[in-house]
Amino acid sequence: MLRLLLLIVLLAASSSASAIVIRDDVDDSRYRIPESDFPALVDMLGEGHGVLIAPQWVITAAHVLPQHAETWQVVIDGTPRNVERVVVHPGYKTMPRELIDQAMASGEAMLVAVFLASTDDIALVKLAQSVTDVAPFAIYKDNDEPSQIVKIVGKGATGTGAIGHDPRGPNRTELRRAFNKITSAYDRWFCYVFDEPPSALPLEGILGNGDSGGPVLIQIEDQWLLAGLASWKVVQGHVMTARPGRYGQITCNVRLSHYVKWIESVISGQPQAGANNSFKPNPLRGSA
Known part of the structure; x- marks a missing residue:
């Protein structure tokens, strides 16, 4: 997908989406962490996380x-893992090409914002196969996210808030983490x-290109819980010239507390009413 006036969808595989963009007055080394600090981070095919x-x-x-x-894997803690099946929420919609073309022609993307929301x-x-060498993350189920401090994690492109980051990538670099404060939550x-x-x-910091699907974490006592997934951000400026990752930009994340029942129903094998979009990609040969 293409960079848009108000929103940059943090795409993986089909475009650039950014890793942690940091303060311009703090050394990058303070944001970097070893990959062993977050083994449950999943590298999706091409770009993006889970x-x-x-x-x-x-x-x-x-x-x-x-x-x-039709054949793909994910990588968890450095090890490729075969995919058996994918279940997409029945309410997910792919963006119509017409909306993208209109935004590119006009430089304005308000209808894209409406669609994404x-x-x-x-x-x-x-x-x-089950993963036995990495501990899964528990999901944050409360709906009191506003004003919570969150930790964000990713290893895509990077830059600083003063100038943003290059929308052309690269979109896989070193693992970084940053913090922010949730300002709003709804639905x-x-x-x-x-x-x-x-x-x-x-x-x-702020997430950006290459980190779609990456974790947003809330700490409860000594445990970090998975509260959200990186999805899209608001970017002021013209579609073709706006630079993502600058100060003042807003990132919106999938709110997992809203989807707890759906998640539990799929994992338990008892899906809720409404057909899920499920498909079975073929695993790559020679995989772990």
Whole structure:
């Protein structure tokens, strides 16, 4: 997909989407973490992330899924894992090409914003075999996300809030984590703003291109719980010239507390009313 006036859909595989964009007055080394700090982070095919939430299940943003690949894997803790089945939320809708063309022609993308806010950008990936060497993340089920401090994790493109990041990538780099404060939550989404220093958190950051489906975490006592998945962001400026990752931009994330019943029904094998969009990609040969 293409960069849009108000919104950049944080795509994987089909476009660039950004890793952690950081404060311009804090050294990048303070944001970097070893991959061993987050083994449950899932690398999707091409770009984008997911999170292991059960021994045989990965959760991700629906738009991250490969559109044309019939054979694919995911990588968890450095090991390729075969995919048995994918279940897309029945409320997920792919963006019409007409909307993209209108935004490109006019430089304005308000209808894209309306469309994105109306879709359920969430999917579950069932692995062919259970993961026994990595602990899954539990989901945050409360609906009190506003004002919570969240941790965001990703390893796509990077930059600083002063200038943003290059929308052309690269979109896989070192693993980074940053923090932000949720400003709003409603229905499918919760959002946060990339504040400019000195009002920003000490390690404030924002997700961007290459990290769609990546985790947004809330800490309860000594445990980090999975509260959201990176999905899209608001970017001021013209469709063709807006630069993602600058101070003041807003990221909106899939709000998992809204989808708990659906997630549990799919994993338990007792789906709710309404057909799920399920398909079975063929595993790659020679995989782990």
